[in-house]
Amino acid sequence: MKLQAVKGTRDILPNRQAFWHHVIGRVGSVMARSGVREIDVPIFEHTEVFTRSAGASSDLVVQKEMYTFTDRGGRSITLRPEFTGGVLRAFIEHGMVNWPTPVKLWSHGPIFRGEQVQRGRYRQFHQVNCELVGLPGPLIDAEAISLLYDALRACGLKDLVVRLGSVGDPEDRARHNHYLRAALNPHREALSEASKTRLVLNPLRLWDSKDPGDQELLKDLTPPLEHLSNEARDHFEGVKSYLDDWEIPVEVDPAIVRALDYYRRTAFEIHHSAIGAQSALAGGGRYDGLIGHLGGPDLPGVGWAFGVDRVLDALTVDEVGIPKESGPDLFLIPLDEEAVGEVARLARHLRAAFRVEHSYRRRNPGRGLRDAERSGAPLAGLRGAAERETHSLTVKDLVSGEQRDILEDNLPAFLRKAGRA
């Protein structure tokens, strides 16, 4: 069989690199200005990190969507299917409980999930992730959401809407699950196959179903948001009012449900129309209790992640102009065999301060200038017998067509001046 990338993985070719740098760069600058510090965690962890963080009934675990293997020491290792588990493991391991509160961390890198592939959904994909740890009140939830919103805006996306809801506290969830079971068990035969399983395992997730039959049954039931305790309700209203105050467009989604079991209270997503079925760009929520569950101090937290691949798709839809790959500052053309080496030596010298490329063999001026043109350089430097005599280059401005002799020694000064112009 022909060698090819594994299903669900893909190469990021040189001409796409600028897009990635654009997104990571813009996000990084929003984070830096907001006091969020970057952290890198391993791409794989002990499997337990993720089974304990994602939760036993989550799809990651239940549907066996994790890339898990046994290493040579007999340890069960898993390629990270999310950032939160690893970041919180690092938080605990490095005693960040002693850092000033809140601890604000962001990361980006590849994530692995063994799901069915489709455009916008890959098995290795790139996420940007953010965790804000240590504060219980609604203000930090609102900051998390605004960080996410501002980061995506900074990338150039328009028409973003935050879908905000609350899954309540564990007691609210338990109450709601009980309520759903009681209401739907009599109709369980009418439910879709997937939803029958949900009814047993995790009834809350029924609200995720897009099956028309399921929707019909759910229509008359009250969604999770209506089942909140007073405290959770106040928390939700608090988040909402901060976001309203900051003029972030919010759509309340009373039936919002997240895939991972650890969410408490605040849950949110950001969607973008027009990128097909995979419209969710980002998601996140509050996870009080998770750090304690992982064996750390009992601290609250809130976090989110967005998929860089999908953001890039959405940017293409929004036709956001991303600066093209720029060419070198100078392109050198050797006009005879002897000049090939001379030009290479000169390029190496100039590369201490400038971007310089050259033809790798003797060129006639016409062909050489075509090479220079294609490289995207604004200036071409020709070197032949005449220039050798005077230790100079014939430097041609490829836009104006003007050209002049520049002594080798004067090239750095000349390029600096040209760069400023």
Place this chain on the structure above:
RNA sequence: GUGGAUGUAGCUCAGUCGGUUAGAGCGCCGGAUUGUGGUUCCGGAAGUCAUGGGUUCAAAUCCCAUCAUCCACCCCA
């Protein structure tokens, strides 16, 4: 995991009814041009027709399987 579509040069795609040596545009390389580019002209390289099997005198073309991609479900980022 389910349903559907697709797979021909690096890219986008033609390829008739199954019939000789599989084509085009773009791109790439060279030349026209041993001192001046973008245009133009000429030439060249590049194909396991996704892979494997089958039917046939003969398969890119028909059949089966596998792999991959895309769309939807599902799920999510």
